[in-house]
């Protein structure tokens with residue numbers, strides 16, 4: 284029997300590519316780099332399914348050119364790169380990869396928190412450039428972490444995982460979210476507060492909301508005006524949740540102390556102002572970047588595609 288035709292928009296990790304090649308016929312060979320729009324359209328033309336990543340914008344025009352398409356399996360938990368309405372209108376199922384990347388993303392959020400608080404990248408540069416002349420009592424003084432207040436905006440799976448890690452640092456956890464979420468440890472309750480209260484009181488503000496029309500530029504000039512001048516902002520969600528120009532202006536005006544960023548408004552471009560600020564730690568969208576996590580994400584995509592093509596219930600259906 285012929286294998287189903289699937290388009291994979293980018294080269295995924297080797298064990299996942301092996302599983303894909305075993306089960307499916309690839310409409311095009313994927314590349315490590317993002318496909319051009321023409322290549323995307325070509326790959327989709329005869330595909331029954333696409334396994335795509337967050338760098339591909341799957342919109343109405345592309346879907347119109349994909350008459351056989353039954354499922355879009357997004358290799359990410361976020362799905363702002365897909366026009367859900369257009370997919371729904373054409374009866375195309377959309378799936379994502381929740382749960383399997385929660386810990387990796389929460390861990391990376393903490394890497395950013397600690398790096399920004401304790402000036403890890405500045406210290407690294409000092410040593411690496413040979414500019415370090417020895418221990419100094421006033422050198423690279425950072426922010427306290429233990430015992431401080433963590434503010435989590437968006438208390439979904441990743442927000443909760445970030446909050447759970449704060450227990451080890453004896454931190455108070457505030458969160459702003461549509462739903463209330465109890466702390467797993469009743470002796471260390473998480474306090475649900477308004478966004479304004481969180482912005483006013485938190486020492487570390489960590490973003491874990493999906494990108495929607497409501498959350499675009501959620502953190503902008505107004506939010507920065509409420510933050511403590513000692514606050515540190517962390518973003519491992521989606522870049523456009525933060526108004527980058529407003530962030531640069533706020534940092535330059537010392538409205539907040541620093542930032543740890545994994546995501547940007549216009550990836551892979553960054554606001555030039557961010558590059559000039561030593562108190563900003565920048566990573567290249569690495570939230571889910573561990574081999575185990577990427578294998579699990581890929582496996583979920585394969586399972587989701589197979590389920591749709593077999594007419595079975597789908598594990599991670601978005602619509």
Ligand code: DGY
Pocket residue numbers: 337358359360361362384520568569570571572
């Ligand atoms: C996601 O899953 O949304 C991540 O950003 C991908 O690494």
